[in-house]
Amino acid sequence: MTTQSSTTPRVALVTGGSRGIGRQITRQLAADGFAVAVGYAGNKEAAEEVVREIEAAGGAAFAAGADVAEEAEVAAVFDLAEARYGGIDAVVHAAGRMPLSPIAELDLAELDSLYRTNIRGTFVVDQQAARRLRPGGALVNFSSSIVGLAFPGYGAYAASKGAVEALTLVLARELRGRDVTVNTVAPGPTATELFLDGKDEETVARLAAQPPLERLGTPEDIASVVSFLVGPAGRWVNGQVLRANGGII
Template identity: 65%
Template structure:
């Protein structure tokens, strides 16, 4: 009855998977929401259970309010409630603004912005008092790299959403924060980048490396657990990337 429960969207791969595994190691029961990677989501669940944790996998389109409602209902039916929601689902399509395919822009907005909005809306209604809501942005909102206009635009909007929701939930002891990773070694980030480019990116960081999903999961673990006095913030987890 005392176990805290987390929903992690995008939990089958990359940062979302690392977050789900870290929260399970912290003692959370975890619901892993996935869009299409059923086999990978089940692998994450099996790994958590093999280490003595509790997890379920639930297919959900984060931009579909009916699917997200079903996600919350499935989590509550299995675990009894929801304390933490981590919005790690996202897509990244790169290209210059002048020639960017507007269909790709709409896809990016649907998943990254509408998806976060829908999940946050349900989280605001159903997360138990004393919980936490965590969204994801990107360090590109500061570095303003070419070809990231669509992705960064959605993430800038996500930052604004979190700042406002933190104030709207006043009095319920629910924190709302946004984690903004820098370059992180996930399939999403590495796709389409050759080794020379990756080495240049590493060299631009004071730590001379890419971040790892586990680096980001550590930040989420703190904000979902003991970091109760951090609220309404954008936390840049990037090893010093300026």
């Protein structure tokens, strides 16, 4: 991990930064030289552990809790990042929920809760990002390759992520002239604790065999894609959905 080479480092805010893919993204962006606001919903201890890792390696970070669907709470996290570091250059919205159920059996209260986090939450975070990102900045949302794969049991989740993909392109066009990119990363099956929970070895092996590369993705794979999108090499990628899934079709 590199230390900051300037008194005014680039600044990233990552929602869902305390675990899984989001946790690895915070580590990667800190290694890239960003000061990082580690957003979390409920697991303060895990978020603070990430902060300690980053600081021990010479980086700058702080943890900030918020319900992504609550405008005032999200705005407060942006306020903290701006107060500490002077502005925000990258927003990575990795927070989300993934309850699974056949469409015919899904409790509609669960549907409402899912949509509140995955759709309203994305809208709230994106709205703050659109207002606050500095020129040269980048917003990265998260969808899922399940939108195209359409596995049974993922109906509500896939629908929520389809909304994220639509929002991404609209916002990229609305930010014309701002020098801010807006993209979405759509991972395939990725070996996180959340993904592996409840799956037997046969199911995991079957999913791992689907990509031509014949393995599950890793959080590091996805974090590298985000690193590209928010870095100088990714400035000409805008309004896109990058399906980081090893070639599953």
